[in-house]
Amino acid sequence: MSDITIENLSRRRFLQGGAGLTLGFCLPVMAAAAAGKSGVVAPTASFEPNAFLRIGSDNSVTVFSKHLEMGQGTYTGLATILADELDAHWNHVRVEGAAADAKRFNNTFWGPAQGTGGSTAMANSWVQMRQAGATGRAMLVSAAAKRWQVSAAEIVVREGIVSHTGSARKASFGELALDAAQEAVPTAVKLKDPKDFRLIGKQARRKDSAAKTNGTAQFTQDVFLPGMLVAVVAHPPQFGATVKSFDATRAKAIKGVVDVVQIPQGVAVLATDTWSAKKGRDALAVSWDDSKAFKLGTDEIFARYKEMAKKPGLIARQTGDSAKAFAGAAKVVSASFDFPYLAHAAMEPMNCVVSLHADGCEVWNGEQFQTVDQGRVAALFGLKPEQVKLNMLYAGGSFGRRACTQSDYVLEAAHIVKAINGKAPVKLVWLREDDMRAGFYRPLFHHALEAALDGAGKLVGWRHRLVGQSIVTGSPFEAMLVKDGIDHVSVEGAANLPYVIPNMLVDLHTPTDIGVPVLWWRSVGSSHTAYSTEVFLDQVALAMGKDPVALRLEMLGGHPRHAGVLRLAAEKANWGKPLKAAAGERRGRGVAVHESFNSFVAQVAEVTVKKDGSIKVDRVVCAVDCGTAINPDNIRSQVEGAVGFALSAALHGEITLKEGRVEQGNFDTYAPIRIAEMPVVEVHIVPSTLAPTGIGEPGVPPLAPAVANAIAAATGKFLHRMPFNTSELVA
Amino acid sequence: MIKLTINGKAHQLDVAPDTPLLWALRDTLQLTGTKYGCGQALCGACTVHVDGTPVRACSTPVSAVAGRKVTTIEAIDSQRVGKVVQEAWRKLDVVQCGYCQSGQIMSAVALLSHNRKPTDADIDNAMSGNLCRCATYVRVRAAIHEAAKALA
Numbered sequence: 001m002s003d004i005t006i007e008n009l010s011r012r013r014f015l016q017g018g019a020g021l022t023l024g025f026c027l028p029v030m031a032a033a034a035a036g037k038s039g040v041v042a043p044t045a046s047f048e049p050n051a052f053l054r055i056g057s058d059n060s061v062t063v064f065s066k067h068l069e070m071g072q073g074t075y076t077g078l079a080t081i082l083a084d085e086l087d088a089h090w091n092h093v094r095v096e097g098a099a100a101d102a103k104r105f106n107n108t109f110w111g112p113a114q115g116t117g118g119s120t121a122m123a124n125s126w127v128q129m130r131q132a133g134a135t136g137r138a139m140l141v142s143a144a145a146k147r148w149q150v151s152a153a154e155i156v157v158r159e160g161i162v163s164h165t166g167s168a169r170k171a172s173f174g175e176l177a178l179d180a181a182q183e184a185v186p187t188a189v190k191l192k193d194p195k196d197f198r199l200i201g202k203q204a205r206r207k208d209s210a211a212k213t214n215g216t217a218q219f220t221q222d223v224f225l226p227g228m229l230v231a232v233v234a235h236p237p238q239f240g241a242t243v244k245s246f247d248a249t250r251a252k253a254i255k256g257v258v259d260v261v262q263i264p265q266g267v268a269v270l271a272t273d274t275w276s277a278k279k280g281r282d283a284l285a286v287s288w289d290d291s292k293a294f295k296l297g298t299d300e301i302f303a304r305y306k307e308m309a310k311k312p313g314l315i316a317r318q319t320g321d322s323a324k325a326f327a328g329a330a331k332v333v334s335a336s337f338d339f340p341y342l343a344h345a346a347m348e349p350m351n352c353v354v355s356l357h358a359d360g361c362e363v364w365n366g367e368q369f370q371t372v373d374q375g376r377v378a379a380l381f382g383l384k385p386e387q388v389k390l391n392m393l394y395a396g397g398s399f400g401r402r403a404c405t406q407s408d409y410v411l412e413a414a415h416i417v418k419a420i421n422g423k424a425p426v427k428l429v430w431l432r433e434d435d436m437r438a439g440f441y442r443p444l445f446h447h448a449l450e451a452a453l454d455g456a457g458k459l460v461g462w463r464h465r466l467v468g469q470s471i472v473t474g475s476p477f478e479a480m481l482v483k484d485g486i487d488h489v490s491v492e493g494a495a496n497l498p499y500v501i502p503n504m505l506v507d508l509h510t511p512t513d514i515g516v517p518v519l520w521w522r523s524v525g526s527s528h529t530a531y532s533t534e535v536f537l538d539q540v541a542l543a544m545g546k547d548p549v550a551l552r553l554e555m556l557g558g559h560p561r562h563a564g565v566l567r568l569a570a571e572k573a574n575w576g577k578p579l580k581a582a583a584g585e586r587r588g589r590g591v592a593v594h595e596s597f598n599s600f601v602a603q604v605a606e607v608t609v610k611k612d613g614s615i616k617v618d619r620v621v622c623a624v625d626c627g628t629a630i631n632p633d634n635i636r637s638q639v640e641g642a643v644g645f646a647l648s649a650a651l652h653g654e655i656t657l658k659e660g661r662v663e664q665g666n667f668d669t670y671a672p673i674r675i676a677e678m679p680v681v682e683v684h685i686v687p688s689t690l691a692p693t694g695i696g697e698p699g700v701p702p703l704a705p706a707v708a709n710a711i712a713a714a715t716g717k718f719l720h721r722m723p724f725n726t727s728e729l730v731a
Numbered sequence: 732m733i734k735l736t737i738n739g740k741a742h743q744l745d746v747a748p749d750t751p752l753l754w755a756l757r758d759t760l761q762l763t764g765t766k767y768g769c770g771q772a773l774c775g776a777c778t779v780h781v782d783g784t785p786v787r788a789c790s791t792p793v794s795a796v797a798g799r800k801v802t803t804i805e806a807i808d809s810q811r812v813g814k815v816v817q818e819a820w821r822k823l824d825v826v827q828c829g830y831c832q833s834g835q836i837m838s839a840v841a842l843l844s845h846n847r848k849p850t851d852a853d854i855d856n857a858m859s860g861n862l863c864r865c866a867t868y869v870r871v872r873a874a875i876h877e878a879a880k881a882l883a
Contacts, residue, residue: 071828213821274754275754347862397828432768640867643866672866676855
């Protein structure tokens with residue numbers, strides 16, 4: 001396509017003030033004529049380097065995604081919204097990652113910061129992308145009306161074709177692009193009535209399926225630049241340890257090794273290829289200074305947290321008078337729960353390519369936190385943020401890891417480039433073990449819960465104490481998410497428990513002397529709070545002699561969307577109908593419901609427990625309310641995947657430390673589930689015309705408690721730690 | 732110099748003999764569809780075919796495949812089964828992040844090449860070496876059945 005080569009030079013931009021909406025039309029024909037032989041077009045006053053939409057004279061419709069595609073379907077979702085309002089032909093639509101630009105491409109929920117996270121991509125872009133599409137459509141209609149000398153009201157647009165109802169005249173988007181670019185940008189556009197959506201809510205196919213099934217999709221790992229060196233790094237064996245000294249003689253003797261440099265993160269071996277760099281790294285002799293290293297093991301951390309849990313923490317929620325309720329209780333139910341550190345373990349280990357040149361710096365990355373990473377890299381090199389060009393590539397998974405509050409691996413790559421004075425572009429490659437041991441884990445947590453039942457057996461008091469490190473303190477998000485010493489993401493899902501209980505107290509201890517870096521992990525606080533609250537509630541239901549679904553529905557007054565998904569999941573799963581078990585096996589059904597990221601998910605799990613205590617999750621029935629379903633098939637796909645992701649943590653996931661050293665390194669010791677462990681998953685979507693909310697994360701939280709509750713239904717045994725200790729279930 | 736055939740083309744590779752086939756494919760030939768995930772044959776992201784058999788390229792020294800025929804994801808559509816599997820993957824939108832999917836497809840093609848009607852248990856066996864952290868397993872299974880139907 002000829003316009004590819006000149007698009008950056010020829011793109012004319014039309015900027016609409018106020019709403020921050022921009023869009024542009026590519027004008028290859030006009031640009032080529034105006035440019036003459038030089039191919040250079042002087043930018044006009046309205047020229048802007050970025051936009052959400054470009055229409056080429058070849059009919060191509062390019063949607064620029066300000067958000068990272070890491071598997072969650074964002075590219076397809078954003079394109080669906082825009083293309084529907086534009087009335088484009090879906091087959092003509094392609095998606096490109098947008099440049100880093102905090103002004104134009106900010107996450108509208110985060111203020112002046114660009115980034116992807118919190119399951120906000122669709123929610124924050126919903127109106128923005130609809131307006132972008134509708135504006136483009138209006139300009140195409142105006143151009144056609146002018147060309148044909150007819151009223152705009154007589155023009156219809158469908159699947160990339162603009163036509164006049166009163167005559168046979170019609171034109172494709174490509175044929176009108178040049179004229180449309182001359183039209184004034186309308187100050188207001190009418191958005192579609194949802195009943196007129198043609199793509200939203202239908203089966204728009206993923207835009208990345210072809211490239212991801214023939215090996216052509218470009219991930220950071222796949223970037224090759226002229227003269228590029230590959231860096232593999234020797235990292236300290238404990239968090240906080242530093243390099244004392246090192247001997248690179250043997251490393252430098254390896255063919256392909258070009259340089260060995262010390263950086264704040266360790267010692268980097270640079271080579272012409274990955275294997276030589278790895279061999280060089282393995283041949284290094286490094287002596288570490290562990291005087292400031294964190295040296296506790298996870299057993300000691302848990303012991304400390306259990307001590308802390310004996311004393312009151314900072315109050316995150318207080319309703320009624322819980323002290324009084326417990327003092328007058330006829331019965332108290334209590335339980336405590338332990339949650340380990342968890343690694344994200346994306347299939348593509350963290351990596352980053354950095355190239356320094358005379359005018360600035362260029363970065364290739366599965367870029368999830370543009371504004372944060374751009375600022376940090378700029379500061380390291382003494383550049384302005386806009387001098388750091390970020391190329392957002394597909395990410396081979398992230399689950400939160402690439403949105404690192406400290407920009408850890410991006411800065412590591414930049415430090416290596418700095419250490420060699422920018423003499424070559426560098427691809428930093430973390431081997432699996434580097435990735436597994438690098439920290440930034442889902443924090444380890446201890447929870448203690450108590451419920452008070454009155455003389456009539458009614459649930460009148462609820463106390464929930466949490467102990468765990470803060471993710472947000474010390475990050476750029478602290479001002480937004482930490483209030484009065486309470487990190488919102490430590491207590492989300494617990495402090496906003498939806499059940500109507502007259503007396504409630506939720507409090508939090510945040511240890512600050514644990515040197516293990518922590519980070520958001522798909523569903524963040526809800527990855528542990530949904531478990532403790534929903535499993536404990538089933539224990540309470542048992543003590544009350546109530547059915548778990550019935551008890552929840554009784555207490556969900558004022559929360560119709562929780563109740564809606566709960567009813568739907570229960571109905572589709574035949575809740576209450578006994579399960580048949582084979583001889584020697586125990587089977588049970590369990591339920592959980594949870595809100596996260598403004599979406600509501602209920603799941604009913606069916607589980608078989610064998611004599612030896614081993615577990616098979618047979619089937620999970622899910623009901624989802626995430627507002628308008630933009631891509632129903634992608635919602636199903638995300639929830640299926642969330643079930644598998646959460647089941648990995650329930651059955652196997654655990655990062656442990658001994659004397660500060662991480663004991664896991666690869667997929668033998670940190671084992672995500674494999675295909676044989678994957679249950680049948682059914683996903684039911686609640687019809688809704690409300691604005692869309694997230695779906696990347698909300699499928700995760702209810703899974704583990706639903707499975708645990710099913711295990712309890714089968715065996716009578718409630719499991720109080722993740723991953724599950726199946727030896728407790730031996731018959 | 733190590734001689735081998737990759738995707739039907741003869742190559743002579745000037746790499747250390749202990750270099751894993753994975754890195755020879757990726758760094759020397761820039762056939763980047765084959766992915767690095769673990770380096771220890773634990774995840775299957777690097778699965779390629781050697782004389783039609785699936786192997787983990789990350790743990791196969793290039794010297795061990797001298798003189799043999801290697802097929803990677805880039806050329807799998809030259810086989811009928813490969814093309815059908817890719818089509819099934821696209822029809823069902825199996826992929827999420829996509830990083831493991833080259834390996835998934837290579838394992839699925841190997842399975843369907845010798846077993847045109849795999850049961851769920853056959854699929855579990857053949858695909859057990861391929862991790863997917865996005866847990867696309869429901870659709871991997873469905874797509875293999877879909878491809879089997881198309882090949883019948």
